[in-house]
Amino acid sequence: xxxxxxxxxxxxxxxxxxxxxxxxxxxxxxxxxxxxxxxxxxxxxxxxxxxxxxxxxxxxxxxxxxxxxxxxxxxxxxxxxxxxxxxxxxxxxxxxxxxxxxxxxxxxxxxxxxxxxxxxxxxxxxxxxxxxxxxxxxxxxxxxxxxxxxxxxxxxxxxxxxxxxxxxxxxxxxxxxxxxxxxxxxxxxxxxxxxxxxxxxxxxxxxxxxxxxxxxxxxxxxxxxxxxxxxxxxxxxxxxxxxxxxxxxxxxxxxxxxxxxx
Numbered sequence: 485x486x487x488x489x490x491x492x493x494x495x496x497x498x499x500x501x502x503x504x505x506x507x508x509x510x511x512x513x514x515x516x517x518x519x520x521x522x523x524x525x526x527x528x529x530x531x532x533x534x535x536x537x538x539x540x541x542x543x544x545x546x547x548x549x550x551x552x553x554x555x556x557x558x559x560x561x562x563x564x565x566x567x568x569x570x571x572x573x574x575x576x577x578x579x580x581x582x583x584x585x586x587x588x589x590x591x592x593x594x595x596x597x598x599x600x601x602x603x604x605x606x607x608x609x610x611x612x613x614x615x616x617x618x619x620x621x622x623x624x625x626x627x628x629x630x631x632x633x634x635x636x637x638x639x640x641x642x643x644x645x646x647x648x649x650x651x652x653x654x655x656x657x658x659x660x661x662x663x664x665x666x667x668x669x670x671x672x673x674x675x676x677x678x679x680x681x682x683x684x685x686x687x688x689x690x691x692x693x694x695x696x697x698x699x700x701x702x703x704x705x706x707x708x709x710x711x712x713x714x715x716x717x718x719x720x721x722x723x724x725x726x727x728x729x730x731x732x733x734x735x736x737x738x739x740x741x742x743x744x745x746x
Contacts, residue, residue, distance in 0.1 A: 491736075492736055495704060497529040497531075504726075505724055511548075512724075519722055569604040579658070593606075598632070681716075689716045716730075
């Protein structure tokens, strides 16, 4: 019988509001990177990350000229993928996934429902040591209207059914804009995921707005993994950066026990 292996995985989901503070008053991207580096997650699911923006580059003297996902990744998360969703005259933005471990495949699926909210599902496969199959991770940011979110959740469930083997671990994170918390029941029903913060605390994490969080918009859903802990990224290190607070979960990944044949 082979050795039973287990290891932890720290995951963060964070809407960085294009690297700006609430109200677009100041650039906070460097502070965000430092806070994330101090926390040291293995996997970061980022929403509202800018690929380029000429207008902000002219407005702010401390604006980072390159892609924000590359700036955040720096030397700590050598593997990353970017899903460009919104393209406009000044540049583009979308979702990104940063990883300590190699990303072996990725695809960005367009789930836009109107021309004002250009949305996507960024789906990656990650080679995590000790796992028998790839870790699948999805990062998304859903619409403001409930009816459109329902259709986007159906598209997310269909993507999981089509592209994620039932025996492989799955993490889905993002800004779900779902203050009614309907998505949690729907995703549990359709694809069998558990919301990590609800699993630990019995309620959804309140993450918006950052200065007085009352709305439970930001989530991490999990399947095929043990949820060891979950918390909101709050406190002096996290306040007054994005208009959202991030969420963080600790997971235990367990490789299946293989039995030697005679």
